[in-house]
Structures are given as C-alpha cells and as structure tokens.
Amino acid sequence: MSKCGKSFYIKVSFSVRCFVSGAYNKMGKDNELVAAEAKLLLESRKIVPPLTQKSYKGQAGRIGVIGGSLEYTGAPYFSAISALKVGCDLSHVFCPKDAAIVIKSYSPELIVHPVLDAKDAVEQIKPWIPRLHALVIGPGLGKEPSAIEIVSDIINLCRTGDSEYQKPLVIDADGLFMITQNPEVIRNYPHGAILTPNAIEFSRLAKVILQEDWAATPEPAMENVKRLAVALGPNIIVLHKGKVDVIADGGSGSVWQCSGPGVGRRCGGQGDLLSGSLGVFYTWALMASRKSDSKCQLPPGVIASYAGCRLTRECAVRAVARAGRSTVASDMIDEIHPAFETLLGE
Amino acid sequence: MSKCGKSFYIKVSFSVRCFVSGAYNKMGKDNELVAAEAKLLLESRKIVPPLTQKSYKGQAGRIGVIGGSLEYTGAPYFSAISALKVGCDLSHVFCPKDAAIVIKSYSPELIVHPVLDAKDAVEQIKPWIPRLHALVIGPGLGKEPSAIEIVSDIINLCRTGDSEYQKPLVIDADGLFMITQNPEVIRNYPHGAILTPNAIEFSRLAKVILQEDWAATPEPAMENVKRLAVALGPNIIVLHKGKVDVIADGGSGSVWQCSGPGVGRRCGGQGDLLSGSLGVFYTWALMASRKSDSKCQLPPGVIASYAGCRLTRECAVRAVARAGRSTVASDMIDEIHPAFETLLGE
Numbered sequence: 001m002s003k004c005g006k007s008f009y010i011k012v013s014f015s016v017r018c019f020v021s022g023a024y025n026k027m028g029k030d031n032e033l034v035a036a037e038a039k040l041l042l043e044s045r046k047i048v049p050p051l052t053q054k055s056y057k058g059q060a061g062r063i064g065v066i067g068g069s070l071e072y073t074g075a076p077y078f079s080a081i082s083a084l085k086v087g088c089d090l091s092h093v094f095c096p097k098d099a100a101i102v103i104k105s106y107s108p109e110l111i112v113h114p115v116l117d118a119k120d121a122v123e124q125i126k127p128w129i130p131r132l133h134a135l136v137i138g139p140g141l142g143k144e145p146s147a148i149e150i151v152s153d154i155i156n157l158c159r160t161g162d163s164e165y166q167k168p169l170v171i172d173a174d175g176l177f178m179i180t181q182n183p184e185v186i187r188n189y190p191h192g193a194i195l196t197p198n199a200i201e202f203s204r205l206a207k208v209i210l211q212e213d214w215a216a217t218p219e220p221a222m223e224n225v226k227r228l229a230v231a232l233g234p235n236i237i238v239l240h241k242g243k244v245d246v247i248a249d250g251g252s253g254s255v256w257q258c259s260g261p262g263v264g265r266r267c268g269g270q271g272d273l274l275s276g277s278l279g280v281f282y283t284w285a286l287m288a289s290r291k292s293d294s295k296c297q298l299p300p301g302v303i304a305s306y307a308g309c310r311l312t313r314e315c316a317v318r319a320v321a322r323a324g325r326s327t328v329a330s331d332m333i334d335e336i337h338p339a340f341e342t343l344l345g346e
Numbered sequence: 347m348s349k350c351g352k353s354f355y356i357k358v359s360f361s362v363r364c365f366v367s368g369a370y371n372k373m374g375k376d377n378e379l380v381a382a383e384a385k386l387l388l389e390s391r392k393i394v395p396p397l398t399q400k401s402y403k404g405q406a407g408r409i410g411v412i413g414g415s416l417e418y419t420g421a422p423y424f425s426a427i428s429a430l431k432v433g434c435d436l437s438h439v440f441c442p443k444d445a446a447i448v449i450k451s452y453s454p455e456l457i458v459h460p461v462l463d464a465k466d467a468v469e470q471i472k473p474w475i476p477r478l479h480a481l482v483i484g485p486g487l488g489k490e491p492s493a494i495e496i497v498s499d500i501i502n503l504c505r506t507g508d509s510e511y512q513k514p515l516v517i518d519a520d521g522l523f524m525i526t527q528n529p530e531v532i533r534n535y536p537h538g539a540i541l542t543p544n545a546i547e548f549s550r551l552a553k554v555i556l557q558e559d560w561a562a563t564p565e566p567a568m569e570n571v572k573r574l575a576v577a578l579g580p581n582i583i584v585l586h587k588g589k590v591d592v593i594a595d596g597g598s599g600s601v602w603q604c605s606g607p608g609v610g611r612r613c614g615g616q617g618d619l620l621s622g623s624l625g626v627f628y629t630w631a632l633m634a635s636r637k638s639d640s641k642c643q644l645p646p647g648v649i650a651s652y653a654g655c656r657l658t659r660e661c662a663v664r665a666v667a668r669a670g671r672s673t674v675a676s677d678m679i680d681e682i683h684p685a686f687e688t689l690l691g692e
Contacts, residue, residue, distance in 0.1 A: 051610030051671060053589045054564050056545055060612060087671035089612045104448040108420030109615065109674045114444075337672035345670070 033257055037306075040256060043298050044307035045344050047281065047288040048087075061088030063279040064132040065139060066125070066151060067173070068095030068116065072140025073102040075173065078269045078329050079139040080110050082276030085336040086311070088283070091276075092132065094125050096147075099140075121150045126157065130164035133283040138175025139272045148178045152185050159189055168192035168282050168301075172275040176201045180208045188233035192286070194278055194301055195232070196239045196271065202228070218242035222255040229253075237301040239278075241271065245309040249302050256302060258309035263320040269329025273315060277336075278308040307344065314339035379603055383652075386602060389644050390653035391690050393627065393634040394433075407434030409625040410478040411485060412471070412497060413519070414441030414462065418486025419448040421519065424615045424675050425485040426456050428622030431682040432657070434629065437622075438478065440471050442493075445486075467496045472503065476510035479629040484521025485618045494524045498531050505535055514538035514628050514647075518621040522547045526554045534579035538632070540624055540647055541578070542585045542617065548574070551584075564588035568601040575599075583647040585624075587617065591655040595648050602648060604655035609666040615675025619661060623682075624654040653690065660685035 049060055063083040067076040076093045080103075084091040093103055093112045100114030115124040129135070135158070141147055158167050168191055171179065176197050179186050183205075186193055197205055199216035206212045206224065209231050214224060220240055229238040229250035236250040245258040285300035285307075296303060312332075318339055319331040395406055409429040413422040422439045426449075430437040438457045439449055446460030461470040475481070483501070487493055504513050514537055517525065522543055525532050529551075532539055543551055545562035552558045552570065555577050560570060566586055575584040575596035582596040591604040631646035631653075642649060658678075664685055665677040 051666075053608050053610055055610055055612050056562075056564060057612040057614065057616075084613065084674055085672040090614050101444070101448060104419050105451040108423045108452050109613070109676065110420070111417055111614070112419075113417050337669050340672065341670060 033259070036256055037259065040258075040298065040303065040306040041310065041343065043296055043303045044281070044310065046295050047284040047300075047303055047307070048344050049284060049287065058089050061134070061280050061283040062090040062092070062132050063088045063134055063136065063276070063283065064092040064094060064128065065136045065276065065279070066094045066116070066154065067137070067139035067141040067175075068093065068099035068103060069140055069142030069144065069147065070096070070098065072142060073099045073106075074269060074329070075140030075272045077103050077106045077110070078272035078333065079136050079172075079276035079279075081107055082273045082333055082336065083136070083280050084109055085333060086277045086280040086340065088133075088280045092128065094128075095140075116147060116150060122153045122157065125150075125154060126165075129154075129158065129161075129167060132167060133286075134168045134170065134279045136170045136172070136275045136279040138171055138173040138178070139275055141174035141178075143174055143177055148174075148181065151175065151178055152182065155185050155189070158191060166191040168194075168286060170194045170196065170275050170278045170282060172196045172271055173201075176205065180204050183209050183232070186232060186236065188235075190235055192235045192237075192282070192301055194237040194239055194282060194305055196241060196275060196278065198241045198271070202238075202240050219244065220246060222246055222248070222257070226253055226255045235301075237299075237305055239305045239309065241274070241309075245305075245313075247302055247305040247309070249299055251299065254302075256306060258306055258313065260310050260313045261317050262313045263316045263327075265316065265320050265325065265327050267328050270312065270316060270332060273329060273332055273336075274308050274312040277311055278304055281305075281307040310343055311336070311339055314343055379605070382602055383605065386604075386644065386649065386652040387656065387689065389642055389649045390627070390656065392641050393630040393646075393649055393653070394690050394692075395630060395633065396692075404435050404477075407480070407626050407629040408436040408438070408478045409434045409480055409482060409622070409629065410438040410440060410474065411482045411622065411625070412440045412462070412500065413483070413485035413487040413521075414439065414445035414449060415486055415488030415490065415493065416442070416444065418488060419445045419452075420615060420675070421486030421618045423449050423452045423456070424618035424679065425482050425518075425622035425625075427453055428619045428679055428682065429482070429625050430455055430622075431679060432623045432626040432686065434479075434626045438474065440474075441486075462493060462496060468499045468503065471496075471500060472511075475500075475504065475507075475513060478513060479632075480514045480516065480625045482516045482518070482621045482625040484517055484519040484524070485621055487520035487524075489520055489523055494520075494527060497521065497524055498528065501531050501535070504537060512537040514540075514632060516540050516542065516621050516624045516628060518542045518617055519547075522551065526550050529555050529578070532578060532582065534581075536581055538581045538583075538628070538647055540583040540585055540628060540651055542587060542621060542624065544587045544617065548584075548586050565590065566592060568592055568594070568603070572599055572601045581647075583645075583651055585651045585655065587620070587655075591651075591659075593648055593651040593655070595645055597645065600648075602652060604652055604659065606656050606659045607663050608659045609662045609673075611662065611666050611671065611673050613674050616658065616662060616678060619675060619678055619682075620654050620658040623657055624650055627651075627653040627657075656689055657682070657685055660689055 627650035
C-alpha cells in the first residue's frame with residue numbers, strides 16, 4: 001500500500017467514524033451516509049483513467065482471475081469479461097485444463113491459462129503475476145483441497161515475494177471458503193485486499209475470525225462488518241453484499257454503504273460481475289492514489305468497492321427493467337456500458 | 347516482387363523523401379503528409395477488386411494465419427475472421443491442436459488446421475502454402491522455442507522455395523519476437539513483408555537490429571521508423587502502430603503516416619484486426635500492381651498498410667462511439683463492413 005494510501009486512512013478514520021457511533025441520532029446518521037455516498041461517487045469518477053490516444057495496451061489494467069473448476073466455468077468467465085467491459089485492456093483466467101477449453105469458447109476476448117490442476121500450477125502462474133495489476137481470487141474455484149492450497153500459495157507468494165509480485169487482491173466465493181479454513185492466509189496481507197462476502201459467507205467468516213455467532217442477514221449491523229475488517233488487518237476491506245452493501249475499512253475502522261437502487265433478482269453470476277469490476281476499479285484507484293497530483297480523498301480500496309457495488313446495482317436494475325424475472329448474469333453484463341456512462345461517464 | 351513493384355519504389359523515393367527531411371518547415375511537412383494521406387486513400391480504393399458474378403471462390407484472396415498457443419486462441423481468430431470480413435474468400439488458421447478445437451468453436455467460417463505442435467508441422471503446412479495468397483504470422487503464437495522454430499522454417503521455405511511458395515508476409519506480435527531473436531529470418535526477404543510493431547515491439551527491434559536504445563513511444567520519429575525499415579531490406583515495410591501510425595518502406599526509404607481519427611481504448615485484439623486486414627489488402631495491392639493496366643502509383647505494401655491502418659482506426663472509432671470503454675475487439679470487427687463502405691466503398 002502506498003504511503004499516500006496510508007495517509008488517507010488516518011484522515012478518514014476521524015471524519016467518518018460517526019457512522020458507526022451510537023451518539024448520532026438515526027436521522028443525522030442517515031444524512032451523513034447519504035452525503036458520504038455522494039462523495040464516494042465523485043471519488044469514483046476521479047479514478048477513471050482518461051481514454052487517450054497516447055495510451056498503450058495494458059495501461060488501463062491487466063486483470064487475472066483465478067478460479068473455475070470441474071463444475072463451475074461460468075463464474076470465472078463472468079468475472080473476467082466484466083473486468084474487460086468495465087474497461088481494463090487485458091483479462092486473464094487461470095483455471096483447470098477442462099474448464100479452460102469451455103471458458104475459451106465463451107469468448108475470444110479472454111486469455112485463458114489451463115494451469116490450475118497442473119502439478120506445478122504455482123510455478124506456471126508465477127511468471128504471469130508481475131504482468132498483472134490485480135488478482136481476483138475465487139470465482140467458481142470449488143472447495144477441492146488441492147485448488148485451495150494452490151490459491152493459498154499464490155497469495156503467500158504475493159505477500160512475501162519481491163515488489164513485482166505484490167498485488168492487490170479481490171477475494172470472493174470459494175476464495176472466502178479458503179479464508180474460513182485458514183484466516184492467516186489473508187490476515188494482515190500488506191498489499192491490499194477486498195473481501196466480498198454475502199450474508200452467509202459473512203456469518204461463516206465472523207464465526208471463525210471473531211468467534212461470533214451472527215445469523216446471516218442481508219442487513220447486517222455496520223459495526224459488525226467493521227469488526228471483521230479490523231480483525232483482518234489494516235489493508236483489508238470487507239464488502240458485505242446485501243440489501244444495502246456495507247463497506248468496512250480495516251485500516252481506519254470506518255464504514256460506508258452503497259444503497260443505490262437494487263433488484264430482487266438473485267440469479268447466479270452477479271457476484272462475479274462485482275468481483276471482476278472490483279479488480280479494475282481497485283487497479284484504477286491505486287493508480288490514481290499514487291499520482292503526485294492525486295485528488296482522491298478516500299482510501300483506494302473504499303473508492304473501488306463503492307464504484308463496483310454501485311455499477312453492479314445499476315447493471316442489475318437496468319437488466320431487470322428489460323428482462324424481469326428472466327434476467328441472467330449475461331443480461332447484466334450487457335448493461336455495463338450504459339450503466340458506466342450514467343454513473344461514471346465523462 | 348514484380349518488376350512493376352520495383353519501378354514504384356524508385357519513383358516514390360524521390361517524390362516523398364521530403365517527409366523525412368529536416369529541410370522542410372513544420373507547416374510544409376504537415377501539408378505534404380496530409381496530401382499524401384489523401385493520395386493513399388485514393389490508391390487504397392483502386393486496389394479493391396470488383397464484386398463480379400464472373401469471379402470464382404478464392405479469387406478475392408486466400409489468407410493463412412499462423413499462430414495460436416496454449417494461452418492464446420482469440421488472437422488468431424480475430425486476425426482470420428477480420429481477413430474474411432474485409433473481403434477475402436477463404437481464411438485459414440494454422441495453430442496447435444488444443445487451440446484448434448476452440449478456434450473452430452468461435453466460428454464455422456474459418457478453416458482451422460491443428461498442426462502447429464505436430465512433429466512434422468512444417469511438412470503438414472507446406473502443401474497449403476501454394477494455395478494461399480498471403481501469410482499472417484504471429485497472432486497469439488507465444489514464445490515457445492518449438493513454435494518459433496516452425497515459423498522460422500516456414501518463412502525460410504517461402505524465401506527459398508519455388509515460385510509457388512513465394513508469398514508476401516504480415517508479421518505481428520510474437521512473430522516480431524521471433525525477429526528480435528533472429529533478424530536474419532526476415533532481413534532482405536525478397537517477396538514482401540509488412541512488420542507491425544507497437545511502441546514496445548519497435549524499441550526491441552531497434553535495439554537488436556540498429557543497436558539503438560530508443561524509448562518506446564506512441565509518437566516515434568518518422569526517421570527512426572525509416573531507419574529500421576531500410577536496415578531490414580528493400581521489400582520490407584515497417585508499420586509502427588501508435589497515436590499516428592507510421593509506415594516506412596525499406597526499399598525507397600520513404601515514410602508515410604495514417605493519422606485518421608483514432609481512439610483511446612487499447613483492449614486486446616485490435617492488432618489482430620489490423621494484421622488480418624493487412625493480409626487481404628496486401629494480396630489485393632499486389633494483384634492490382636501486377637495488372638498490365640495497373641493504375642497504382644505507390645508501392646503495394648505501402649498502399650496495403652495505409653488501407654489496413656485506416657480501416658482499423660475507423661472500426662475502432664465506430665465501435666467506441668457505440669460501446670465506449672466497454673468496447674472489445676469483437677465490437678470493432680462488427681464495424682468492418684460499415685467502415686469499409688465509408689472509406690473504400692464504390
């Protein structure tokens with residue numbers, strides 16, 4: 001995490017602490033949350049890189065999705081294609097061999113590496129990591145111990161390796177299962193990670209990490225999301241997906257929400273749209289925060305989380321308006337361009 | 347290269363030398379470049395063969411793309427399908443076995459040969475070469491020594507074989523990596539080749555071939571592009587892709603540009619659209635130059651390069667107008683028909 005990023009955490013921890021304090025009355029808290037959302041949307045716009053003819057391929061982001069399994073080929077595809085449609089230049093998938101042939105056939109736009117079930121999977125993935133800006137870990141990964149071990153080893157490589165391996169992470173789905181098996185994989189990860197549990201995944205993480213028995217709910221207490229993030233470490237964001245998305249920053253202990261319009265449709269693949277878009281927004285937010293003339297006033301991981309949640313919700317609303325109960329993840333991905341233009345366009 | 351082609355080089359080398367001379371003031375040079383672009387667009391229109399009911403299958407071009415690898419299946423697909431959509435009749439892909447099944451699944455329009463990882467790959471590809479008009483070498487090829495060796499052997503076959511093997515080449519991506527490994531593969535290739543480096547590939551080629559340490563830039567000095575082309579030989583075109591595309595002819599030492607509107611989107615696959623379209627335009631330009639009543643006044647490789655660059659830029663502009671930052675290579679390929687009609691239609 002950049003020096004610049006750290007200074008953000010300190011600044012924010014005071015100004016937004018009120019959100020999780022019981023001292024404010026309900027109305028005041030709600031108003032502050034709404035004002036914070038408006039600010040987060042403005043911050044999200046600031047991180048979007050300009051489309052300029054002087055740019056070269058890769059500069060707008062090279063994202064790697066590690067996932068896929070015998071059963072799941074859609075999830076890593078949705079994540080990787082969403083990253084591309086949000087605006088990165090190159091989107092890679094690292095998956096098992098049998099999944100690769102299927103994922104490749106979904107789209108010629110992706111670069112698919114059939115390596116995740118190889119004996120030397122980590123060795124095969126390793127040379128690609130320096131070429132990527134961010135890793136999205138977990139979509140469709142499955143719970144096979146061998147896959148979990150490979151992914152753990154990759155995170156450890158990113159944690160302890162030279163600077164070229166030090167990548168920000170987005171962890172979703174079975175990547176979160178990995179963390180319930182061994183929280184030390186991610187605790188105090190120094191290069192930034194966004195964890196994106198849904199209600200059930202959140203309650204499982206809370207049980208293992210905080211020894212708390214919180215019932216899964218789409219409307220968790222913001223204080224609880226904060227406690228999990230703080231317990232995981234200063235560079236960890238916990239993004240609880242729900243009726244309102246709750247974003248807690250382990251560094252500052254601050255909590256935000258994304259309460260933009262949502263839908264009741266819960267078809268598979270929506271979380272993958274979010275994880276892929278988070279890979280891109282996290283990359284952009286970190287790039288923006290490292291600029292000497294950076295105008296960002298909030299932590300990169302928080303801005304990225306808000307941008308990803310808000311975009312995903314907007315895609316869902318637009319897709320459901322068009323296809324109603326028949327909406328599938330691909331319908332939502334088709335809405336990335338107009339949703340992006342509406343929320344984050346120039 | 348036809349006798350007719352050679353006479354062009356001589357004529358052009360004098361009339362356009364001014365573009366790379368410091369003697370002209372900036373305004374004069376800019377005006378000349380603009381005038382040259384107008385001329386190149388007119389020349390591009392002249393090479394397009396008429397759609398006539400008297401023609402037979404294959405007459406408008408049979409293009410072979412040699413590429414693809416374990417990771418990359420999209421690149422050779424984009425190149426081959428672009429060739430078909432620009433207007434050739436038959437588009438072949440020569441790729442490894444595992445890539446072939448995927449590339450076939452992208453489109454039933456392509457003829458896909460699963461041969462590039464066979465022990466006798468060159469022997470298997472050899473009988474197809476006489477049936478093709480041009481070879482596009484490199485899209486998604488990868489850097490495996492065995493693939494590089496096969497492709498080098500094929501170029502050598504085209505260089506030294508009987509007339510039926512003497513084919514014009516388009517070399518892109520890892521085909522350019524091959525040349526940085528061994529420039530002699532392409533130096534003084536007698537049957538015409540267009541090399542299409544981006545900024546980074548160009549700087550690597552310059553380092554190996556000219557022992558120059560030029561920083562990669564999307565706006566290279568035209569003089570530098572010329573120097574590389576001249577060093578490679580009289581039948582070599584170097585097409586530097588960038589903010590403005592720069593086209594240098596190793597034969598005459600002349601330099602042109604394609605400065606038509608472009609975009610800031612740099613998703614993967616745009617270079618493949620260019621390489622596939624160059625295969626077709628090169629075929630057409632050479633066909634036109636060999637006609638006894640040829641009206642072309644510029645070297646075939648230069649006309650082809652300009653047509654390919656201009657079409658690719660127009661496709662990009664149209665796609666980005668439609669899909670913005672979400673634009674992917676397939677969106678651009680969808681624009682080949684209207685872009686072609688606008689620029690080169692009758």
